[in-house]
Amino acid sequence: xxxxxxxxxxxxxxxxxxxxxxxxxxxxxxxxxxxxxxxxxxxxxxxxxxxxxxxxxxxxxxxxxxxxxxxxxxxxxxxxxxxxxxxxxxxxxxxxxxxxxxxxxxxxxxxxxxxxxxxxxxxxxxxxxxxxxxxxxxxxxxxxxxxxxxxxxxxxxxxxxxxxxxxxxxxxxxxxxxxxxxxxxxxxxxxxxxxxxxxxxxxxxxxxxxxxxxxxxxxxxxxxxxxxxxxxxxxxxxxxxxxxxxxxx
Amino acid sequence: xxxxxxxxxxxxxxxxxxxxxxxxxxxxxxxxxxxxxxxxxxxxxxxxxxxxxxxxxxxxxxxxxxxxxxxxxxxxxxxxxxxxxxxxxxxxxxxxxxxxxxxxxxxxxxxxxxxxxxxxxxxxxxxxxxxxxxxxxxxxxxxxxxxxxxxxxxxxxxxxxxxxxxxxxxxxxxxxxxxxxxxxxxxxxxxxxxxxxxxxxxxxxxxxxxxxxxxxxxxxxxxxxxxxxxxxxxxxxxxxxxxxxxxxx
Numbered sequence: 228x229x230x231x232x233x234x235x236x237x238x239x240x241x242x243x244x245x246x247x248x249x250x251x252x253x254x255x256x257x258x259x260x261x262x263x264x265x266x267x268x269x270x271x272x273x274x275x276x277x278x279x280x281x282x283x284x285x286x287x288x289x290x291x292x293x294x295x296x297x298x299x300x301x302x303x304x305x306x307x308x309x310x311x312x313x314x315x316x317x318x319x320x321x322x323x324x325x326x327x328x329x330x331x332x333x334x335x336x337x338x339x340x341x342x343x344x345x346x347x348x349x350x351x352x353x354x355x356x357x358x359x360x361x362x363x364x365x366x367x368x369x370x371x372x373x374x375x376x377x378x379x380x381x382x383x384x385x386x387x388x389x390x391x392x393x394x395x396x397x398x399x400x401x402x403x404x405x406x407x408x409x410x411x412x413x414x415x416x417x418x419x420x421x422x423x424x425x426x427x428x429x430x431x432x433x434x435x436x437x438x439x440x441x442x443x444x445x446x447x448x449x450x451x452x453x454x455x456x457x458x459x460x461x462x463x464x465x466x467x468x469x470x471x472x473x474x475x476x
Numbered sequence: 477x478x479x480x481x482x483x484x485x486x487x488x489x490x491x492x493x494x495x496x497x498x499x500x501x502x503x504x505x506x507x508x509x510x511x512x513x514x515x516x517x518x519x520x521x522x523x524x525x526x527x528x529x530x531x532x533x534x535x536x537x538x539x540x541x542x543x544x545x546x547x548x549x550x551x552x553x554x555x556x557x558x559x560x561x562x563x564x565x566x567x568x569x570x571x572x573x574x575x576x577x578x579x580x581x582x583x584x585x586x587x588x589x590x591x592x593x594x595x596x597x598x599x600x601x602x603x604x605x606x607x608x609x610x611x612x613x614x615x616x617x618x619x620x621x622x623x624x625x626x627x628x629x630x631x632x633x634x635x636x637x638x639x640x641x642x643x644x645x646x647x648x649x650x651x652x653x654x655x656x657x658x659x660x661x662x663x664x665x666x667x668x669x670x671x672x673x674x675x676x677x678x679x680x681x682x683x684x685x686x687x688x689x690x691x692x693x694x695x696x697x698x699x700x701x702x703x704x705x706x707x708x709x710x711x712x713x714x715x716x717x718x719x720x721x722x723x724x725x
Contacts, residue, residue, distance in 0.1 A: 230551075243678065245508070246517070246518045246521065247509070247512050247651070247697070248505050248506070248509025248510070248511075248518075249509075249651075249682075250682070251502070251505045252501075252504070255497075255523065256499075256500045256501075257496075257497070260496070260497025261497070262497075263496050268496070270495065270496070271495070271522065271524050271525070272523040273520065273521070273523075274504065274521035275520050276519065281520070288559065303681070303683070304660050304661045304664040305660050305664045305681040306664070306667065306668035306679070307681060333493075336661075340661070340663065342661065342664075343665065343710075344660075344664030344665045344668075345661040345664075347664075379683060402496070411553050411593075412591065412699070413589075413591075415554045415555070415593030415594075416555040416592060418554055418555060419593075420553045423555075429554055432552070432555075432556060433493055433498075433499070434552070441681060446498065475710075
């Protein structure tokens with residue numbers, strides 16, 4: 228990344244439970260929103276199985292393509308937690324029992340509770356920096372541009388809060404949302420013209436139903452605040468022209 | 477796919493709003509659960525931007541790798557709905573105004589409401605089969621092994637219900653969930669031994685907090701019901717041995 232290339236990110240959700248439909252992932256939406264606010268747009272996300280080959284393949288393509296990669300899941304004590312070993316393999320470094328991580332677990336668990344399974348959470352790829360877990364101590368880690376986070380949302384969020392100041396963000400994305408009780412089809416043509424006239428902004432159109440009424444939220448996004456303001460103004464004027472009341476949200 | 481290869485699926489969620497954190501995706505969890513019940517496990521999912529190159533790349537790799545591919549999002553009337561055109565490009569076929577789709581829209585919209593933007597929803601890749609939309613008529617479509625569905629969850633679900641009988645499923649996955657108020661670290665070692673002794677099943681371990689109490693859900697999954705029963709029995713016995721009460725869920 229150089230000064231003229233804005234940073235980007237990918238999120239890799241690791242877990243069979245998300246792909247079986249057992250679990251509704253909530254980590255992507257959190258990371259996406261927080262990273263966007265830091266000027267680090269998430270460009271893609273992948274949900275993959277707890278399988279070494281799948282983890283290595285996804286991590287390798289994403290770390291070569293994006294400024295930052297965030298993985299969630301698979302760093303606990305059980306047999307299906309294989310993310311740390313797979314990341315070590317992806318980077319070609321050994322997975323070692325990390326004395327710093329052992330020390331953190333010793334603070335959290337009584338000696339007779341710190342069994343071999345829990346000590347597995349201290350197995351960290353060589354050369355990684357540990358990421359603080361203020362909830363239950365077992366750390367995540369950063370290796371190169373890859374941040375390896377747990378899957379439990381509360382712990383993942385706390386860990387992200389700790390690492391966020393270490394990220395080099397770009398200009399933050401400014402978003403304005405203008406909603407109206409109209410339909411996409413009724414405004415699609417003038418909306419497309421506004422998009423064409425304001426190429427510096429990205430305009431998204433998202434239908435909704437509120438209290439039984441159809442509506443559309445129009446989201447104008449860009450890093451250039453003046454461009455966002457101009458496009459948002461054009462969107463509001465278009466909605467009024469179409470007989471709808473623009474509601475800034 | 478031949479008789480001995482179970483079918484598989486990938487889900488591609490198309491939409492900047494999911495990657496910006498504005499929208500919590502709810503389509504993957506629905507498709508994953510429904511496809512698993514049909515014996516078509518979702519092996520991976522991707523969330524990508526509304527960009528032609530990203531759509532083509534993801535569709536091409538997934539349709540070559542999996543039995544079925546399901547995309548959601550980007551088939552509405554606005555300028556940011558580019559999925560249909562990108563799928564046509566991926567398959568190397570023209571995107572044409574489809575008379576069948578026009579007829580469906582004519583049933584739904586009054587003549588003076590069926591403007592060019594709405595007619596864009598009748599632009600379908602040549603050779604595609606239409607997928608019925610019982611909610612708002614604008615169809616999805618199937619081209620080869622790729623099913624192109626809308627992003628609005630209620631419409632996507634209704635459309636999936638209609639197409640599901642056309643899928644060739646494999647043996648359905650049988651899952652049993654046994655929960656207990658214990659911790660992953662306390663049972664990880666004997667649980668790993670059970671997984672090793674029952675290689676025909678997949679055992680997942682998912683921690684939870686209920687009413688302030690830590691617990692673990694152990695999920696045993698396989699297509700072989702006898703194998704699932706044997707492994708679930710071993711899990712229950714292990715939990716009792718560990719001083720926890722197994723709760724079948």
